[in-house]
Every structure is written in C-alpha cells, then in structure tokens.
Amino acid sequence: xxxxxxxxxxxxxxxxxxxxxxxxxxxxxxxxxxxxxxxxxxxxxxxxxxxxxxxxxxxxxxxxxxxxxxxxxxxxxxxxxxxxxxxxxxxxxxxxxxxxxxxxxxxxxxxxxxxxxxxxxxxxxxxxxxxxxxxxxxxxxxxxxxxxxxxxxxxxxxxxxxxxxxxxxxxxxxxxxxxxxxxxxxxxxxxxxxxxxxxxxxxxxxxxxxxxxxxxxxxxxxxxxxxxxxxxxxxxxxxxxxxxxxxxxxxxxxxxxxxxxxxxxxxxxxxxxxxxxxxxxxxxxxxxxxxxxxxxxxxxxxxxxxxxxxxxxxxxxxxxxxxxxxxxxxxxxxxxxxxxxxxxxxxxxxxxxxxxxxxxxxxxxxxxxxxxxxxxxxxxxxxxxxxxxxxxxxxxxxxxxxxxxxxxxxxxxxxxxxxxxxxxxxxxxxxxxxxxxxxxxxxxxxxxxxxxxxxxxxxxxxxxxxxxxxxxxxxxxxxxxxxxxxxxxxxxxxxxxxxxx
Amino acid sequence: xxxxxxxxxxxxxxxxxxxxxxxxxxxxxxxxxxxxxxxxxxxxxxxxxxxxxxxxxxxxxxxxxxxxxxxxxxxxxxxxxxxxxxxxxxxxxxxxxxxxxxxxxxxxxxxxxxxxxxxxxxxxxxxxxxxxxxxxxxxxxxxxxxxxxxxxxxxxxxxxxxxxxxxxxxxxxxxxxxxxxxxxxxxxxxxxxxxxxxxxxxxxxxxxxxxxxxxxxxxxxxxxxxxxxxxxxxxxxxxxxxxxxxxxxxxxxxxxxxxxxxxxxxxxxxxxxxxxxxxxxxxxxxxxxxxxxxxxxxxxxxxxxxxxxxxxxxxxxxxxxxxxxxxxxxxxxxxxxxxxxxxxx
Numbered sequence: 068x069x070x071x072x073x074x075x076x077x078x079x080x081x082x083x084x085x086x087x088x089x090x091x092x093x094x095x096x097x098x099x100x101x102x103x104x105x106x107x108x109x110x111x112x113x114x115x116x117x118x119x120x121x122x123x124x125x126x127x128x129x130x131x132x133x134x135x136x137x138x139x140x141x142x143x144x145x146x147x148x149x150x151x152x153x154x155x156x157x158x159x160x161x162x163x164x165x166x167x168x169x170x171x172x173x174x175x176x177x178x179x180x181x182x183x184x185x186x187x188x189x190x191x192x193x194x195x196x197x198x199x200x201x202x203x204x205x206x207x208x209x210x211x212x213x214x215x216x217x218x219x220x221x222x223x224x225x226x227x228x229x230x231x232x233x234x235x236x237x238x239x240x241x242x243x244x245x246x247x248x249x250x251x252x253x254x255x256x257x258x259x260x261x262x263x264x265x266x267x268x269x270x271x272x273x274x275x276x277x278x279x280x281x282x283x284x285x286x287x288x289x290x291x292x293x294x295x296x297x298x299x300x301x302x303x304x305x306x307x308x309x310x311x312x313x314x315x316x317x318x319x320x321x322x323x324x325x326x327x328x329x330x331x332x333x334x335x336x337x338x339x340x341x342x343x344x345x346x347x348x349x350x351x352x353x354x355x356x357x358x359x360x361x362x363x364x365x366x367x368x369x370x371x372x373x374x375x376x377x378x379x380x381x382x383x384x385x386x387x388x389x390x391x392x393x394x395x396x397x398x399x400x401x402x403x404x405x406x407x408x409x410x411x412x413x414x415x416x417x418x419x420x421x422x423x424x425x426x427x428x429x430x431x432x433x434x435x436x437x438x439x440x441x442x443x444x445x446x447x448x449x450x451x452x453x454x455x456x457x458x459x460x461x462x463x464x465x466x467x468x469x470x471x472x473x474x475x476x477x478x479x480x481x482x483x484x485x486x487x488x489x490x491x492x493x494x495x496x497x498x499x500x501x502x503x504x505x506x507x508x509x510x511x512x513x514x515x516x517x518x519x520x521x522x523x524x525x526x527x528x529x530x531x532x533x534x535x536x537x538x539x540x541x542x543x544x545x546x547x548x549x550x551x552x553x554x555x556x557x558x559x560x561x562x563x564x565x566x567x568x
Numbered sequence: 569x570x571x572x573x574x575x576x577x578x579x580x581x582x583x584x585x586x587x588x589x590x591x592x593x594x595x596x597x598x599x600x601x602x603x604x605x606x607x608x609x610x611x612x613x614x615x616x617x618x619x620x621x622x623x624x625x626x627x628x629x630x631x632x633x634x635x636x637x638x639x640x641x642x643x644x645x646x647x648x649x650x651x652x653x654x655x656x657x658x659x660x661x662x663x664x665x666x667x668x669x670x671x672x673x674x675x676x677x678x679x680x681x682x683x684x685x686x687x688x689x690x691x692x693x694x695x696x697x698x699x700x701x702x703x704x705x706x707x708x709x710x711x712x713x714x715x716x717x718x719x720x721x722x723x724x725x726x727x728x729x730x731x732x733x734x735x736x737x738x739x740x741x742x743x744x745x746x747x748x749x750x751x752x753x754x755x756x757x758x759x760x761x762x763x764x765x766x767x768x769x770x771x772x773x774x775x776x777x778x779x780x781x782x783x784x785x786x787x788x789x790x791x792x793x794x795x796x797x798x799x800x801x802x803x804x805x806x807x808x809x810x811x812x813x814x815x816x817x818x819x820x821x822x823x824x825x826x827x828x829x830x831x832x833x834x835x836x837x838x839x840x841x842x843x844x845x846x847x848x849x850x851x852x853x854x855x856x857x858x859x860x861x862x863x864x865x866x867x868x869x870x871x872x873x874x875x876x877x878x879x880x881x882x883x884x885x886x887x888x889x890x891x892x893x894x895x896x897x898x899x900x901x902x903x904x905x906x907x908x909x910x911x912x913x
Binding site for chain 1: 800
C-alpha cells in the first residue's frame with residue numbers, strides 16, 4: 068500500500084467563472100488524522116466532492132490504496148471505503164433513527180422483506196459506539212441538531228471505510244459532545260483508518276490532528292506535521308498574511324439602558340429571563356446547545372409567542388407579535404440558521420440585502436424607488452466588501468462567509484438600535500470571521516446595543532462586555548468582563564447551581 | 569478578505585445573445601415553434617400561417633387561460649398552487665351573468681328578477697373571484713394546509729355551487745352592456761377588447777411584481793418563507809393577497825369569456841386551471857418558488873395557443889394536441905432545471 072492510503076495529485080476543477088482547484092495535492096497516511104485547511108472558497112469541499120464522486124475533476128489523479136480510482140458517484144466511493152460526513156445535515160426528519168442509519172442498505176430477510184429486528188439491534192449497537200443511548204425507533208426530526216450530527220457520524224462509521232471525511236463535524240456540537248467525537252476519531256485512527264478533518268476551529272486542529280494541508284484560493288500552499296506548526300503559522304498559511312487581532316474590542320462608553328426584558332417565559336423552553344441591555348454594550352449569551360438562548364432571542368424578535376413577561380425598549384413596553392413588529396421598533400436579528408431563516412437562495416444579493424428595509428423605499432402609489440434601493444444596498448454591500456460577481460447574482464452561489472456578510476448588510480441597512488446576532492460566525496472562514504467581529508464591535512461603538520449568542524467561548528469572551536450564562540432554560544449567572552474566565556462560565560453553563568442573582 | 573479586486577460590478581452588463589437565450593429559453597422555443605409552423609404550412613401548400621387574423625384569433629382564444637396564468641403565476645412564485653381556478657371561472661360567470669340578463673331570464677334564478685348594469689355585473693364577477701381567492705389564501709396562510717389540498721377543496725365546492733345556482737342550465741341571453749367587455753372590436757375588427765384587457769393585465773402584473781413591495785414579498789416568500797418572515801415580511805397577509813389576485817383574475821376571465829361566447833355556463837372553464845398552470849410552467853415559473861417573469865409567462869401562453877391552432881391549421885387530429893402539449897410541458901421544465909443546475913455549480 069505504501070506510505071499513503073490516499074493520494075490526490077495535481078487535481079484541477081473549474082466552474083463557470085471560477086478556477087475552484089488549481090493543481091492541488093493531498094496525501095493522507097493511514098492511521099492518522101489529516102486536517103484540510105483554508106478559508107471558505109479555498110477549495111477544500113470541492114476537492115472532497117471530487118474524491119467521493121459528487122463533482123468530476125478536470126485534471127488530476129486519485130490513488131487509493133495504490134490503485135488509481137475515479138469514482139463516478141458516492142455509492143461507488145462508499146463501497147470502495149471512502150465515506151463523508153457533510154457539513155450540512157440531510158436527515159429524513161419523519162423517519163426513525165434506524166431508518167436513517169440504514170437507508171438504501173437495509174438488512175433484509177431474503178430479497179424484499181426487511182429484517183426489522185436486525186436493523187433495530189444493529190442500530191442500537193452503532194449508537195452505543197458513538198455514545199448515544201436513544202431508542203432507534205425515535206424520529207430523527209425530534210432530536211437536537213447535535214444528536215442528528217452524531218447520527219451522521221455513526222452512519223459514516225458503519226460503512227467501515229478506510230478514509231472518512233469530516234466536514235466541520237463539530238459546528239453544532241457542545242464541548243462534551245465534541246470530546247465524545249474526538250474519542251471516536253482517536254479510536255478510528257488507532258484502528259488504522261485515515262480521517263480527513265475539515266474545520267475552522269484552531270484548537271480542535273491542534274488537539275486531534277496529526278498533519279495539516281493548507282489550500283488558499285484553490286491552490287496548494289503546503290503540508291506539515293501539526294507538531295511543527297503554531298496557530299499563527301497556520302493562519303498565515305491560510306490567509307497569506309498575519310491576521311489582525313481576532314477580537315478587536317473597542318472600549319466604548321456604555322450608555323443608558325435601551326432594552327429591558329423582565330421575567331420572559333415560554334413553557335418548555337425557558338423561564339424567568341430578565342436582563343438589561345445598554346447602548347454601546349455587547350451582551351454575550353453563553354451556554355450549551357439547548358440552553359434556550361436562541362429561543363429567548365426568537366421570542367424577543369417575535370418569531371415565537373411569549374407566554375409571560377415583558378419587553379421594554381427606551382422605557383416603553385413593546386407588544387411584538389411578529390418579526391416585522393420588532394423591525395418597526397428598530398430591533399434586528401441575525402438568525403442562527405443561515406439557510407433556513409436567513410437567505411432567500413434564488414434571489415439576488417441585492418434583493419437579499421434590501422428585503423428587511425424595503426418599506427423605506429416605498430414611494431407614492433406604492434412604487435418602489437429602485438434606484439435608491441440598489442444604491443443603498445450596494446453601498447452597504449461594498450462597505451462590508453462582499454465578494455460577488457455582480458449584485459444580481461443569486462446569493463446561493465456565494466460562499467458561506469459572503470452570504471453571512473450579505474445578511475449583516477441586510478440588518479445594517481435597517482439601522483437598528485438593537486441587533487441580536489445568533490452564532491454570527493458559525494461555519495465561516497477566519498478572514499470573514501474577523502471582519503464580522505469588527506463590524507459588530509464598531510456597531511457597539513456607535514452606541515447600538517448588541518446581543519451576541521455564541522457557542523465559541525473565545526469569541527464570546529473576546530467580544531462581550533458582560534456574559535449571561537444559561538442552563539436548561541434558566542439564567543445561571545451574569546458575569547462582568549473583568550471576571551471572565553472560561554472555567555467560571557463553563558461551570559455556570561454546565562451546572563445548575565443556585566441562581567447567582 | 570485580503571483583496572477585493574474583483575469585488576463589485578454594479579449597474580447593467582452587456583449580455584451576449586447566448587446568455588439572453590439561456591435566460592429566456594421559452595422565447596427561443598416560441599420563435600422556433602412559429603418558424604416550424606410557417607415552414608410546415610408552406611410545405612403543405614396551405615395559406616401562410618403567420619397572418620394577422622390568425623395571430624389575433626390565437627390571442628383571443630387564449631385570453632381566458634392566459635388570464636388564469638397571469639393569476640396563478642403569483643401563486644406559483646410564492647411556492648403555492650391554485651387548482652380552483654377553473655371552478656371559480658364557472659362560478660363567477662354564472663353569478664355575474666345572472667345579474668346581466670333580461671328580466672325574464674334572470675327571474676328564473678332570482679325570484680325578484682334583479683338586473684344591473686353590465687359594469688356592475690363585471691364588478692360582481694371580479695368580487696366572486698376575489699372572495700374565493702380570499703378563502704383560498706386564508707386557508708393556506710392560517711390553517712397551514714397545503715395549497716394543493718385547500719384549492720382542491722374549493723375547486724370541487726366552487727363547481728358545485730355553480731351547478732346548484734343554475735340547476736345545471738346555461739345562463740344565456742346576456743345583456744349587451746355586459747358582453748361588450750369581451751366582445752367589442754376596435755379598428756375595424758383588428759383589435760379585440762379582451763386582448764386589450766389582457767395586455768393591460770400583463771402590464772399590471774409586471775408592475776406589481778417588479779415595482780412594488782408586494783411583488784418583492786412574493787418572490788421572497790417563494791424563495792424562503794421563513795427567511796422572509798424573519799426579514800419582516802408579513803407572510804400570512806401577503807399569501808391572502810396573492811390568492812385573492814389569482815381569484816380576481818379568474819373572475820375577469822369569466823366575465824370576458826362569457827361576454828365573448830354570449831353565455832355563462834356552469835361548465836365553463838373546465839380544466840382551465842391546468843392550462844393556466846401549464847402556461848406558467850412552460851414560461852419558466854418554477855414550482856420550487858421564488859423565480860418567474862411575466863414575459864416568460866406570456867411566452868408560455870403563446871406557445872400553448874400557437875401549438876393548438878397550428879395543429880388544427882395543419883389538420884392534425886385534436887387528440888395529438890394533448891400529447892404534444894404534455895411533451896412540451898415536460899421538456900420545458902427539464903430545460904429550465906438544467907439551466908438552474910448550471911448556475912448553482
């Protein structure tokens with residue numbers, strides 16, 4: 068077999084208008100975890116799609132276990148021992164866990180009849196392997212995103228593949244679930260399997276990976292062992308320059324309270340949430356996935372019905388029943404799930420920017436002032452340096468980071484007093500991440516109130532003035548910036564101790 | 569990002585013919601169809617196909633389904649569907665027609681024998697369509713049932729009401745002040761009133777979709793309903809308005825067709841909803857929602873109309889029409905999907 072289990076040599080792939088891959092090379096050793104790194108749009112996903120047969124490459128050679136291969140589709144790739152866990156989950160929500168695990172290869176008695184018993188037991192065993200004890204008969208749609216992710220991982224493991232590709236596997240996992248995943252990865256590695264690990268999270272790369280290959284703009288930059296690398300040198304390879312401080316906190320005057328929430332409740336989700344947000348303040352919300360942070364914000368923004376409590380802005384009580392009420396009261400919200408509640412994929416970048424502010428452009432006789440609308444949208448788009456071929460391009464063809472910047476531009480255009488950002492940098496590359504951080508900080512410096520939910524501890528600690536920690540729908544503490552330590556916040560997030568306040 | 573050299577190109581770019589053709593494949597199909605028909609008729613030795621009278625006749629006969637296509641296009645862009653259109657046409661035609669008959673006839677339906685001016689009857693027709701549309705829209709928006717089911721219900725009920733109301737009889741002998749909307753000729757028979765009204769409606773539809781907030785909302789709702797809601801679009805109210813527009817178009821089609829044919833009929837508009845949906849679909853209005861243009865929809869209407877009359881003109885059995893129509897619908901959508909796939913890659 069030689070030194071490498073998988074070699075991808077001089078792979079090139081062009082899409083209309085973009086050279087996505089330009090002669091890149093990736094060599095993966097058996098029994099090792101290989102990080103594939105680069106900013107969004109660097110070509111990591113495209114290379115993996117070429118490998119498993121979703122895309123066909125224009126040029127290049129793929130050698131698997133010493134033999135040249137070129138998979139026409141994912142099923143052939145799977146049967147040859149290459150499986151991939153995609154970043155975007157594609158579960159079948161109304162089917163059970165075991166149906167999802169074995170779809171397309173259900174164990175059968177004879178040719179047609181399902182072997183339900185074997186399916187159930189195999190599922191149970193497989194779930195145990197990834198540390199889950201859920202009943203295989205439970206519908207996948209009722210599980211948390213994190214559990215759905217673990218099911219994807221279990222599925223990939225079950226193929227007994229030699230090469231497992233994991234694309235941002237931890238983006239929806241909590242720290243303890245991530246630890247569990249790492250355990251599984253280490254076990255797979257020790258069994259001699261090769262894992263290609265795509266992630267933007269530096270600490271994970273250094274914790275779990277043995278080797279790293281970096282791409283930039285579709286070109287190969289280099290490969291090295293992790294032990295020879297540092298965060299700084301990796302980032303430098305990825306972006307081709309030193310990155311400015313990741314969390315550019317600007318100290319600014321914290322002004323009078325702008326938003327006040329009292330005893331907000333929603334049975335089954337959260338209870339008795341009270342806090343005050345001041346002008347110029349970034350108020351962080353920390354907690355584990357499922358702590359109810361998103362639900363609180365969705366309630367404030369009118370996406371959910373509240374059952375109790377009140378919301379005041381500038382001293383006046385608000386009656387918000389839908390997002391458009393919130394927008395009328397100058398509250399904006401960058402939601403957690405960009406695809407589901409953010410972008411309108413087939414619409415243009417321009418339409419996606421202007422949609423939340425469209426009422427400002429309604430002229431006499433309900434005619435839209437297109438000129439003003441495009442000019443202002445383009446102005447904000449340029450300000451955030453959104454990379455797009457034209458403003459009329461459908462937003463779906465932009466990279467994740469650029470889509471996110473379009474959504475930020477959407478909310479900036481409405482000129483909100485209060486902006487809620489929910490996981491604002493999830494799944495986007497380092498460069499775009501730091502840009503979004505500085506946009507948020509500047510907004511606070513302009514005297515707006517910012518609420519930021521983030522599951523990335525360094526992010527929320529780097530940006531926030533205060534952090535509210537939640538656990539299972541209740542606030543477990545409010546921490547001031549001077550008291551920020553990861554341990555303290557984690558403790559509040561993980562343990563339902565006595566309420567601090 | 570480090571460099572933003574290739575960041576922004578604002579304003580209009582020049583498009584090549586190829587790009588135009590790929591964006592407007594239905595117009596290419598339409599032109600191709602016309603050319604083929606011209607050649608076919610020449611070979612056959614018949615009269616030349618592309619005459620003003622022929623084209624005008626095609627327009628006239630397609631106004632009914634064409635208006636339905638203009639209506640349902642809003643619905644399809646919003647990722648919905650309206651199956652009740654044909655039934656609404658029959659219901660609106662018999663109700664408005666009943667008000668526009670000589671007393672003797674209307675007494676059969678209204679004991680009191682109420683007759684109103686044709687214009688009021690027109691408004692009644694539009695109102696009937698609008699009301700059914702409001703019902704459809706409310707069902708879709710507030711009960712969250714699938715539009716296919718909601719409008720399947722009103723489709724059945726609507727036709728039932730029309731039959732009940734007339735006891736299955738046609739409503740004929742319509743007054744002239746009512747039929748004038750669908751049966752007036754201008755310029756010595758060169759321009760027909762219902763064609764004129766259709767053109768007006770097409771312009772209004774274009775205006776709504778492109779120049780108003782409502783239009784932008786329709787695209788956003790179809791593209792991603794939840795994202796539209798979060799961005800402040802009042803999804804429910806807009807949905808009701810979308811279905812109401814579609815219903816109103818059915819009402820208008822009913823009045824014009826009743827006027828043109830001289831009688832209202834509870835079986836009028838049978839299967840028209842399918843023609844309307846087919847025209848919109850051929851015109852590139854995707855069932856996946858969020859995309860579609862008025863120009864495409866018009867091309868779709870004309871493709872179906874020209875196909876129908878050209879085949880008759882060529883003496884092809886009418887049974888073949890349906891087969892050819894079916895093929896064209898599927899081919900048009902396949903082509904359209906390929907285009908979309910190319911864009912996303």
